Amino acid sequence: MEVDRKTYWKLFISTFYLSSFTFGGGYVIVPLMKKKFVDELNWIEEKEMLDMISIAQSSPGAIAVNASIIIGYRIAGVLGSLVTIAGTVLPPLIILSVISLFYTAFRDNVAVNALMRAMRAGVAAVIIDVVINMAHNIIKEKNILSLLIMIAAFIATFFFKVNVIMIILICGGIGVASTYYKLKKEAVKK
Amino acid sequence: MIYLELFWSFFQIGLFSIGGGYAAMPLIQNQVVDIHHWLTMTEFADVVTIAEMTPGPIAINSATFVGTSVAGLGGAIIATIGCILPSCIIVLALAYLYTRFKKLVAIQGILNGLRPAVVALIASAGIAIFLLAIFESNPVSLDFSDVNLISVILFAASLFVLRKFKLNPIYVMLGTGIVGMGIYLLI
Numbered sequence: 001m002e003v004d005r006k007t008y009w010k011l012f013i014s015t016f017y018l019s020s021f022t023f024g025g026g027y028v029i030v031p032l033m034k035k036k037f038v039d040e041l042n043w044i045e046e047k048e049m050l051d052m053i054s055i056a057q058s059s060p061g062a063i064a065v066n067a068s069i070i071i072g073y074r075i076a077g078v079l080g081s082l083v084t085i086a087g088t089v090l091p092p093l094i095i096l097s098v099i100s101l102f103y104t105a106f107r108d109n110v111a112v113n114a115l116m117r118a119m120r121a122g123v124a125a126v127i128i129d130v131v132i133n134m135a136h137n138i139i140k141e142k143n144i145l146s147l148l149i150m151i152a153a154f155i156a157t158f159f160f161k162v163n164v165i166m167i168i169l170i171c172g173g174i175g176v177a178s179t180y181y182k183l184k185k186e187a188v189k190k
Numbered sequence: 191m192i193y194l195e196l197f198w199s200f201f202q203i204g205l206f207s208i209g210g211g212y213a214a215m216p217l218i219q220n221q222v223v224d225i226h227h228w229l230t231m232t233e234f235a236d237v238v239t240i241a242e243m244t245p246g247p248i249a250i251n252s253a254t255f256v257g258t259s260v261a262g263l264g265g266a267i268i269a270t271i272g273c274i275l276p277s278c279i280i281v282l283a284l285a286y287l288y289t290r291f292k293k294l295v296a297i298q299g300i301l302n303g304l305r306p307a308v309v310a311l312i313a314s315a316g317i318a319i320f321l322l323a324i325f326e327s328n329p330v331s332l333d334f335s336d337v338n339l340i341s342v343i344l345f346a347a348s349l350f351v352l353r354k355f356k357l358n359p360i361y362v363m364l365g366t367g368i369v370g371m372g373i374y375l376l377i
Contacts, residue, residue: 022245055284058301060208061277062247069281078282085278089270092246096254097266099240104259111371116236118370120323121341122363123239125348127316130212132353134309146306153310157216158317164220165206167307175303176296183295 003076008083010041011075015068015087022064029064030056033071043075064088145178192261193268199226200253200272207249208301209308214249216311219318222252228260235319243360249273320345344370 014036022029030053037044044052052074056066065088072084106112138146149171156162199221207214215238222228229237241251253273257266284297324341348366351357 020245051288052285055281055288058208058297059277059281059284060206061204061274061280062207062214062249064247065250065274066277066281069278070285073282073285081278081282085274089246089250089274092244092250093254093266093270095244095246096240096251097258097263099244100255100258100266103236103240103255111375114374115367115371116239117323117341118344118374119239119363119367120235120319121344121370122348122366123235123242124316124320124323125345125352125366126242126359126363127212127215127238127312127319128349129352129359131309131313131316134312138306138309146302149303150306150310153307154313157311158314161224164216164311165202167311168206168208168304171303171307172300173303175301176299179295179299179302 003080007076008080011072011080011083012087014041015072015084016090019064019068019088020091030067033067037071037075044071048074145174149174193265195226196257196260196265196269197272200249200257200269201275203249203253204273205276208304212248212312212315213308214247214252216315218249218252219315222256228256231318231322235322238319239363242363340370340373 018029018032018036022032034046034049034053038046038049052070053067056063056070059066065085068084068088069081072081074080076083135150138150153167153171156167157164203214203217203221207217218237219231219234223231223234237252237255238248240255241248244251250270250273253269254266257264257269261268323345324338325336344366348362351362351365352359
């Protein structure tokens with residue numbers, strides 16, 4: 001595919017538009033990106049897109065940002081990924097800058113205060129709902145190591161206030177060790 | 191050097207939040223509330239609320255919010271760059287490796303170990319917000335005479351609607367907010 005100024009502009013506008021109108025984070029924006037770049041623009045093949053999404057999901061950071069980096073890179077190299085990053089990051093940057101100005105001004109307003117306070121109960125419910133779904137998926141795997149990690153990580157962070165980064169490093173390490181152990185055991189069997 | 195602190199904090203948030211969306215939440219709380227005291231727990235809960243209702247990833251939303259309130263627009267931009275820089279480096283490196291090796295056993299392993307841990311971390315942050323919502327003044331005391339009944343009912347009703355009807359979370363939160371605001375202003 002030939003890359004010209006129009007390509008960069010199209011990349012920017014597409015990611016800017018998707019990022020402005022997608023509420024609900026990575027799991028919502030990624031399917032829409034697929035629709036835009038695979039079905040509408042025909043810039044990427046379906047199978048390749050699935051591989052790119054799995055890279056975006058297994059890398060650290062926001063999935064929407066990761067997906068836009070990899071799409072931009074695939075279509076127009078490093079410059080392309082800079083363009084798609086700008087397109088994805090600018091809408092939340094602009095919206096939240098404006099809101100944070102209002103927030104300091106309206107924080108002490110009685111009605112705003114009551115609204116935020118009531119919504120906190122709603123947000124807690126949304127997060128607990130997500131946690132129930134995620135925990136259910138882990139439990140369904142019937143993997144004892146996963147269950148132990150989940151319980152131990154919860155106790156460590158909630159009751160003992162262990163640093164979050166420490167927990168992530170340790171659990172990632174356990175995951176690598178157990179995967180290699182399993183591979184080795186399978187190799188011995190053969 | 192507030193810019194450097196902002197950059198480094200959000201760099202760590204970007205680097206260690208694996209699993210998207212809510213995975214960043216416990217890290218943001220850790221850095222922004224516990225370590226640096228840039229926001230109070232109440233303000234953090236407000237940021238999560240606002241982030242849920244506006245487009246864009248929660249990490250970028252909170253980077254902008256915290257950056258702006260600590261050091262203005264410059265702070266917002268610095269924090270956002272810090273937040274996405276680890277992604278840029280790692281995603282591009284992985285994309286390159288992926289095209290060469292196709293299967294990365296180590297990364298699969300890391301993810302296997304992390305998935306359950308991330309659920310636990312999100313649960314912990316969610317419970318912190320829950321306690322903040324239902325206790326009148328001091329969530330640490332766990333004094334049950336201090337429980338705000340209206341919040342408990344709002345929470346239970348929202349969770350019921352979410353589980354039962356799978357409604358869009360934004361509508362649930364807005365609905366809870368408007369109903370609750372009416373109740374709080376009336377009493």
